[in-house]
Amino acid sequence: MFKRDDTSFFLQLERPCNEEVRLHPLPSQQGSGVFGEVLEFLSKSSQILASIKGLILCRATDKTPSEFYICNPATKSRLPISLPTHDENLNARTHVMIMLLECYDEFDDYMVVHFETPTDWSSDYACKILKHREGLWKTMEKGFCAGGRNMKFNMPVHDNGVIHFISDCGSYITKGSPYFEPYIMSYNLKNGISTMLKLSKTARKSSTNKKCDLSIFNWGKVSMASSSICLVRLKRSTFKVWILKDYKTSRWKRIMKIKIKEKCLKDEHPTITGFTIMNGELLIFATEKYIYSCGLTGENYMKIEEICENKCKYYVSLTSYMDTLRPCGPGATPLPC
Numbered sequence: 001m002f003k004r005d006d007t008s009f010f011l012q013l014e015r016p017c018n019e020e021v022r023l024h025p026l027p028s029q030q031g032s033g034v035f036g037e038v039l040e041f042l043s044k045s046s047q048i049l050a051s052i053k054g055l056i057l058c059r060a061t062d063k064t065p066s067e068f069y070i071c072n073p074a075t076k077s078r079l080p081i082s083l084p085t086h087d088e089n090l091n092a093r094t095h096v097m098i099m100l101l102e103c104y105d106e107f108d109d110y111m112v113v114h115f116e117t118p119t120d121w122s123s124d125y126a127c128k129i130l131k132h133r134e135g136l137w138k139t140m141e142k143g144f145c146a147g148g149r150n151m152k153f154n155m156p157v158h159d160n161g162v163i164h165f166i167s168d169c170g171s172y173i174t175k176g177s178p179y180f181e182p183y184i185m186s187y188n189l190k191n192g193i194s195t196m197l198k199l200s201k202t203a204r205k206s207s208t209n210k211k212c213d214l215s216i217f218n219w220g221k222v223s224m225a226s227s228s229i230c231l232v233r234l235k236r237s238t239f240k241v242w243i244l245k246d247y248k249t250s251r252w253k254r255i256m257k258i259k260i261k262e263k264c265l266k267d268e269h270p271t272i273t274g275f276t277i278m279n280g281e282l283l284i285f286a287t288e289k290y291i292y293s294c295g296l297t298g299e300n301y302m303k304i305e306e307i308c309e310n311k312c313k314y315y316v317s318l319t320s321y322m323d324t325l326r327p328c329g330p331g332a333t334p335l336p337c
Contacts, residue, residue, distance in 0.1 A: 054324030142192030
């Protein structure tokens with residue numbers, strides 16, 4: 001099942017407010033879907049943060065302080081995750097929880113990574129790792145050094161024990177600073193070393209303003225032996241996409257530029273309200289009215305297809321999903337639905 005592509009995606013508001021969570025199939029993909037009562041439960045109580053091979057990481061929106069859990073919508077089961085801190089004064093913004101797929105032994109398994117926001121802006125993010133079979137949080141000796149910018153923790157790219165985050169594009173950094181332009185910062189989950197990775201020169205150009213959005217995603221299908229990082233830049237309804245060709249020299253290759261307003265979409269004046277890369281080859285983007293796909297490779301290159309209506313309109317969150325019977329882990333219980 002780990003060599004299968006994701007078959008569908010969850011559509012929800014990025015800012016949870018008990019709005020309906022929907023599941024839609026990807027083009028040319030078939031899945032068994034999710035029980036209606038599970039979608040209803042998620043709509044009323046949870047925000048989906050991540051999805052990996054049939055398991056989703058959720059934050060309970062009806063609980064204070066924050067509660068997190070792993071869920072398999074297909075088996076209607078969940079596994080609560082205890083936070084590695086007992087300070088009830090901490091709110092949801094203090095915690096950054098990320099689920100990753102990692103091979104530890106002969107079995108493919110997952111782990112959860114927790115970053116705690118530092119109270120001092122010059123300090124590192126404390127990092128703890130949970131391997132669910134052990135049930136214990138491991139504290140890393142070195143924290144994550146994010147540099148001078150805020151990081152976009154909602155789009156990690158994980159490869160061979162190293163996790164990557166991209167910074168924001170705000171104009172709050174002075175020009176003489178090494179963090180003036182946006183960048184990628186990596187964190188080695190084995191030794192705790194943080195390393196900066198430069199973006200392409202053209203991607204960085206004129207990027208420090210509110211009209212520019214830079215994001216990173218995994219590149220390459222799960223069935224491929226090699227993988228890389230995909231960089232997407234959205235500016236004035238124009239997408240540009242780069243692939244990292246050489247990690248050591250930070251060499252990028254642009255593979256696509258597409259102006260959405262010049263395409264024959266149903267929207268008369270389309271405004272992009274969210275986007276992501278799914279299955280390492282498909283750009284999924286939302287306008288105020290519809291969700292579309294755009295191929296990045298092969299015969300579907302730059303081919304735009306309408307997938308569904310966008311009931312969320314603004315602040316859209318798109319999370320790819322593949323239904324499996326994969327267990328959540330020891331101690332899992334049925335969903336209360």
